Amino acid sequence: MAENYSVTxxxxxxxxxxxxxxxxxxxxxxxxxxRRDLQSAVGxxxxxxxxxxxxxxxxxxxxxxxxxxxxxxxxxxxxxxxLGMHIGHMIPFVFTAWLQKKFGVNVYIEITDDEKFxxxxxxxxxxxxxxxxxxxxxxxxxxxxxxxxxxxxxxxxIRNMYPLAIKIAKKLTFSEVKATFGLDVxxxxxxxxxxxxQIVPTMFEKRRCLIxxxxxxxxxxxxxxxxxxxxxxxxxxxxxxxxxxxxxxxEGKMSSSVPESAIYLIDDHKTVERKVMxxxxxxxxxxxxxxxxxxxxxxxxxxxxxxYYFFEEDDQKIKRIAEEYSSGKMLTGEIKQxxxxxxxxxxxxxxxxxxxxxxxxxDFKYEGRLARAxxxxxxx
Amino acid sequence: MAENYSVTxxxxxxxxxxxxxxxxxxxxxxxxxxRRDLQSAVGxxxxxxxxxxxxxxxxxxxxxxxxxxxxxxxxxxxxxxxLGMHIGHMIPFVFTAWLQKKFGVNVYIEITDDEKFxxxxxxxxxxxxxxxxxxxxxxxxxxxxxxxxxxxxxxxxIRNMYPLAIKIAKKLTFSEVKATFGLDVxxxxxxxxxxxxQIVPTMFEKRRCLIxxxxxxxxxxxxxxxxxxxxxxxxxxxxxxxxxxxxxxxEGKMSSSVPESAIYLIDDHKTVERKVMxxxxxxxxxxxxxxxxxxxxxxxxxxxxxxYYFFEEDDQKIKRIAEEYSSGKMLTGEIKQxxxxxxxxxxxxxxxxxxxxxxxxxDFKYEGRLARAxxxxxxx
Numbered sequence: 001m002a003e004n005y006s007v008t009x010x011x012x013x014x015x016x017x018x019x020x021x022x023x024x025x026x027x028x029x030x031x032x033x034x035r036r037d038l039q040s041a042v043g044x045x046x047x048x049x050x051x052x053x054x055x056x057x058x059x060x061x062x063x064x065x066x067x068x069x070x071x072x073x074x075x076x077x078x079x080x081x082x083l084g085m086h087i088g089h090m091i092p093f094v095f096t097a098w099l100q101k102k103f104g105v106n107v108y109i110e111i112t113d114d115e116k117f118x119x120x121x122x123x124x125x126x127x128x129x130x131x132x133x134x135x136x137x138x139x140x141x142x143x144x145x146x147x148x149x150x151x152x153x154x155x156x157x158i159r160n161m162y163p164l165a166i167k168i169a170k171k172l173t174f175s176e177v178k179a180t181f182g183l184d185v186x187x188x189x190x191x192x193x194x195x196x197x198q199i200v201p202t203m204f205e206k207r208r209c210l211i212x213x214x215x216x217x218x219x220x221x222x223x224x225x226x227x228x229x230x231x232x233x234x235x236x237x238x239x240x241x242x243x244x245x246x247x248x249x250x251e252g253k254m255s256s257s258v259p260e261s262a263i264y265l266i267d268d269h270k271t272v273e274r275k276v277m278x279x280x281x282x283x284x285x286x287x288x289x290x291x292x293x294x295x296x297x298x299x300x301x302x303x304x305x306x307x308y309y310f311f312e313e314d315d316q317k318i319k320r321i322a323e324e325y326s327s328g329k330m331l332t333g334e335i336k337q338x339x340x341x342x343x344x345x346x347x348x349x350x351x352x353x354x355x356x357x358x359x360x361x362x363d364f365k366y367e368g369r370l371a372r373a374x375x376x377x378x379x380x
Numbered sequence: 381m382a383e384n385y386s387v388t389x390x391x392x393x394x395x396x397x398x399x400x401x402x403x404x405x406x407x408x409x410x411x412x413x414x415r416r417d418l419q420s421a422v423g424x425x426x427x428x429x430x431x432x433x434x435x436x437x438x439x440x441x442x443x444x445x446x447x448x449x450x451x452x453x454x455x456x457x458x459x460x461x462x463l464g465m466h467i468g469h470m471i472p473f474v475f476t477a478w479l480q481k482k483f484g485v486n487v488y489i490e491i492t493d494d495e496k497f498x499x500x501x502x503x504x505x506x507x508x509x510x511x512x513x514x515x516x517x518x519x520x521x522x523x524x525x526x527x528x529x530x531x532x533x534x535x536x537x538i539r540n541m542y543p544l545a546i547k548i549a550k551k552l553t554f555s556e557v558k559a560t561f562g563l564d565v566x567x568x569x570x571x572x573x574x575x576x577x578q579i580v581p582t583m584f585e586k587r588r589c590l591i592x593x594x595x596x597x598x599x600x601x602x603x604x605x606x607x608x609x610x611x612x613x614x615x616x617x618x619x620x621x622x623x624x625x626x627x628x629x630x631e632g633k634m635s636s637s638v639p640e641s642a643i644y645l646i647d648d649h650k651t652v653e654r655k656v657m658x659x660x661x662x663x664x665x666x667x668x669x670x671x672x673x674x675x676x677x678x679x680x681x682x683x684x685x686x687x688y689y690f691f692e693e694d695d696q697k698i699k700r701i702a703e704e705y706s707s708g709k710m711l712t713g714e715i716k717q718x719x720x721x722x723x724x725x726x727x728x729x730x731x732x733x734x735x736x737x738x739x740x741x742x743d744f745k746y747e748g749r750l751a752r753a754x755x756x757x758x759x760x
Contacts, residue, residue, distance in 0.1 A: 114542070118550050125543060125760070155546075159539035162494070163505060166535075169570025170498050174554065177569055185565075189557055190549025193573030380505070 005251075007216050010182050012243055012253040018055055018215075025218050027056045027240060037064050042102035047313045048095055048241070056215055058225075059237035063208055067103070073208040073237070075099055076201045078110035080119075081131035085138045086262035087343070088244040088254035090350075091310065093142035095241070096212045100145055106370055107149040108201045109139060114154040115198075118190040129155065133361070138265055140357035140364055141350050147369035154197055156365075157374075161200045164379040168203075169196040171227045180219045199224045200379060203233040214253070215240035244309050249281040250300045263343055265350060272347065273340045276303065280339070284325070284332030295328035296335075303332075303339040311342035385631070387596050390562050392623055392633040398435055398595075405598050407436045407620060417444050422482035427693045428475055428621070436595055438605075439617035443588055447483070453588040453617070455479055456581045458490035460499075461511035465518045466642035467723070468624040468634035470730075471690065473522035475621070476592045480525060486750055487529040488581045489519060494534040495578075498570040509535065513741075518645055520737035520744055521730050527749035534577055536745075537754075541580045544759040548583075549576040551607045560599050579604045580759060583613040594633070595620035624689050629661040630680045643723055645730060652727065653720045656683065660719070664705070664712035675708035676715075683712075683719040691722035 005014030007021060022029050030052070039045050041064060048054050063073050077096050079089070100107050116128040132153050139151065154161075177195045178184060202209040202224050211221060218240060225235040243253035246261035254262045260279045263272055283301025285291040298304045304325060312318045321338065324330040365371060385394030387401060402409055410432070419425050421444060428434050443453050457476050459469070480487050496508040512533050519531065534541075557575045558564060582589040582604050591601060598620060605615040623633035626641035634642045640659045643652055663681025665671040678684045684705060692698045701718065704710040745751060 114546050118546055121550075125547065155543050156539070158542045159536075162538045163535050166494050166498055166570045167505065169573070170501075170568050172569050173566050174563075174569060174572060175565045178565075183554075185555045185558075186553050188550050189552050189554060189572050189576060190546045192554060193549070193569050196569060 008182070009180070009216050009219055012216055013251070015251045016243065018242055021215060022056050025056075025215065027058055027215070027218060027238075028061070030055055030057055030060070030239075034061055034064070037061075041067055044102075046095060046098045047315070048091070048309075050315065051308060052242075053091070053309050054095065054212070054239050054241045056240040057238060058218075058221075059208070059235065060210065060239050063210055063237050066208065071207070072105060073103075073210050074105050074205050075107040076110070076204070076209050076211050076236070077107070077213060078112060078198070078201070079135055079139065080112045080116045081128050081135045082116070082256055083131055084256070084264045084266055085135055086254055086256060086264050087310070087346075088262065090138070090142060090265070091241055091244060092212050092214070093139050093144075097143040099210070099212065100148065101143070105148070106205070107144055108204055109144075109149065109151040109364075110198070110201050111136065111151065111153045112194075112198070114158075115191065115194050118188060118194065125155070129153065136361060136364070137354045137357045138350070140360055141353035143353070144364070146360055146363040149364055149368065150370045150374045151364040152374070153365075158197075160375070160378050161197060164200050164203060165193075165196045167231060167380075168199050168227065169193060171230065172196065172223060177223065180223060195220070195223060199227075202228065202236040203231065204374075204379065206233065208234045208237055210237045210239060212239045213241070214243060216243070216253075242309075245281075245302055245305055247275060247279045247281070247302055247306075250302060250305070263347075265347065265354075267347065269344050272343050276336050276340050276343070277333075280306075280336055282332045282336075284335075285328075288331060291331055292328045295326045296330075296332065298322060298326050301325070301335075303335045306339055307335075307342065311339065311346060388562070389560070389596050389599055392596055393631070395631045396623065398622055401595060402436050405436075405595065407438055407595070407598060407618075408441070410435055410437055410440070410619075414441055414444070417441075421447055424482075426475060426478045427695070428471070428689070430695065431688060432622075433471070433689050434475065434592070434619050434621045436620040437618060438598075438601075439588070439615065440590065440619050443590055443617050446588065451587070452485055453483075453590050454485050454585050455487040456490070456584070456589050456591050456616075457487070457593060458492060458578070458581070459515055459519065460492045460496045461508050461515045462496070462636055463511055464636070464644045464646055465515055466634055466636060466644050467690070467726075468642065470518070470522060470645070471621055471624060472592050472594070473519050473524075477523040479590070479592065480528065481523070485528070486585070487524055488584050489524075489529065489531040489744075490578070490581050491516065491531065491533045492574075492578070494538075495571065495574050498568060498574065505535070509533065516741060516744070517734045517737045518730070520740055521733035523733070524744070526740055526743040529744055529748065530750045530754045531744040532754070538577075540755070540758050541577060544580050544583060545573075545576045547611060547760075548579050548607065549573060551610065552576060552603060557603065560603060575600070575603060579607075582608065582616040583611065584754075584759065586613065588614045588617055590617045590619060592619045593621070594623060596623070596633075622689075625661075625682055625685055627655060627659045627661070627682055627686075630682060630685070643727075645727065645734075647727065649724050652723050656716050656720050656723070657713075660686075660716055662712045662716075664715075665708075668711060671711055672708045675706045676710075676712065678702060678706050681705070681715070683715045686719055687715070687722065691719065691726060 005016045075096050077092050111132045113128045113132045117125045221236050228235045246254045248261045281302040283297035285294050325335050385396045457472050491512045493508045493512045497505045601616050608615045626634045628641045661682040663677035665674050705715050
């Protein structure tokens with residue numbers, strides 16, 4: 001059956017039908033019951049859970065069940081470093097930091113400076129490592145615990161990971177990884193090995209690993225789930241998010257290679273205002289008169305969706321905005337102005353935290369309690 | 381044109397025509413002139429050079445020319461660890477140690493505990509690392525300089541090699557490596573990456589690298605020669621040896637998987653005597669009378685070839701043996717007895733050196749002058 005959208009780890013096209021995607025991918029929907037269980041475990045629900053931005057999972061129900069029985073887990077996420085991060089990139093980090101705060105568990109963040117270098121002919125290793133250092137500041141700014149979070153670059157931590165990596169590699173053939181990772185016989189031999197390095201952190205502890213990520217990343221972890229138990233570890237659990245739509249329209253996902261589609265973490269107030277006013281795709285009517293009469297279509301309106309997905313955490317306020325904008329009481333220019341202010345205050349706070357992060361890099365990478373323990377450990 | 385032999389990095393079959401092989405592989409013969417140049421550079425020629433056991437090369441002439449101009453080089457060899465080493469395995473190490481002594485240059489010895497593990501379903505990583513430690517004793521016994529030799533295991537030294545390894549990997553596609561390394565789409569993704577780790581040590585110094593090895597290893601280094609200059613390094617020079625024939629016949633090469641074909645470094649006096657007497661393929665005549673009358677065929681006689689290749693360094697003595705045995709003055713039992721004594725005294729001395737090597741492992745791996753410098757260096 002042909003769909004009007006497609007979701008792979010390297011491309012998201014069209015307007016995604018998330019209910020269908022759950023069926024296609026064979027994941028589980030996050031049910032009301034599961035949300036209640038989570039709320040009863042940690043006392044509250046993050047807005048991204050209340051609003052079903054995180055909407056799908058694998059084995060998150062088992063994680064919660066075992067948690068209630070006194071068994072813990074750990075969190076794992078990562079990033080392929082890039083020249084600059086945009087707002088969409090922050091979603092998994094903000095959510096992972098929240099989970100860490102609520103459960104008090106360890107977080108491992110893999111910075112794949114090797115993968116980024118090997119995937120792109122035009123990048124040098126110096127560049128991807130420079131970006132790694134830069135991106136780490138943004139990641140720390142999401143609010144992780146420096147004694148319970150280990151941030152590591154593959155090119156630095158490889159010694160500690162390699163014995164386990166080759167045990168994983170020995171269980172994965174080229175045929176098995178090529179479709180999932182978009183490889184073929186013209187791929188270089190480094191990027192072919194890389195999937196094993198992505199799997200290693202799911203086995204950093206002999207506990208269940210929970211990976212918060214966009215649902216497009218799910219195929220990568222299926223390989224892990226195929227082999228984990230044969231190596232004496234758990235299948236990786238996941239909690240999947242929808243995609244923050246690009247500024248320019250409700251289809252696909254925000255992309256670094258289309259600058260007007262994204263707000264970067266370094267965009268200043270004026271740039272944010274210009275981008276939102278000029279490019280943000282509107283579900284409002286073409287004239288004030290029509291808008292007053294017919295109201296906006298929230299389903300395709302990007303400013304509304306950004307507020308709903310990320311920037312307006314207050315449920316009362318987002319409800320009021322939805323009512324006023326869809327009824328025509330609020331105009332497109334007004335909701336865009338609300339978004340501009342929300343983005344700018346988020347970015348102001350983010351950049352403050354980012355500056356404070358500079359002194360904390362050494363803790364996350366080398367000297368914090370977890371980091372120290374990790375440098376002493378060879379994963380076998 | 382079909383040949384009666386075949387030489388690949390993973391199999392040697394038939395009686396090799398070494399002159400033809402030079403043409404097929406596109407290597408250079410070691411000429412009388414080159415031998416004279418080497419002798420004038422270092423004062424003497426190793427028996428393996430005088431007898432053309434080392435018979436072929438790539439760029440060894442350039443190495444010698446540059447040496448005379450005051451430019452140095454370094455040596456690189458390695459080993460995939462195995463349960464026990466046999467006498468054939470010692471040839472490159474004995475010869476490399478001689479080159480080191482004569483030129484006073486650095487030697488790097490890579491122990492591929494990762495490759496051995498990944499290539500063989502039945503081996504555990506613990507096993508291949510245990511064999512690595514054991515084999516290192518035999519290697520040290522060949523007589524390397526502890527301050528100018530660095531012996532390293534891939535699984536330990538990977539951090540220092542990985543940045544350069546991924547730069548190499550980025551230049552090699554699956555298509556390019558698969559034929560050379562005998563891989564296909566059912567190969568595991570670790571062994572596909574491994575060729576880049578084998579190439580890294582050829583770039584440990586910004587000098588020419590000389591690799592002494594069996595000629596069957598030549599194809600591996602062609603990949604290196606294709607990419608080295610684009611990374612700012614030299615094409616690896618090589619000096620190639622013929623194969624010590626298996627005890628059981630003049631064809632193929634000695635194999636660990638056929639125990640009666642090889643003498644192991646741990647074989648005791650009785651075992652050596654039994655193997656040689658029972659299995660050594662003879663070019664002598666079936667009866668004493670015929671032998672006295674017709675003499676032995678040295679071309680197929682394994683005891684003679686082993687003496688010639690390795691065990692009888694004295695040119696006068698080997699000449700006398702050749703004359704007496706081929707003329708029928710010497711009997712098969714007598715040449716076998718000479719070989720048994722030679723092997724046993726080699727093994728006695730080897731095992732003495734091997735015992736002394738135990739205290740030197742830490743120098744070769746970590747604490748010697750070169751080893752210390754190498755652990756401080758990240759290869760980029």
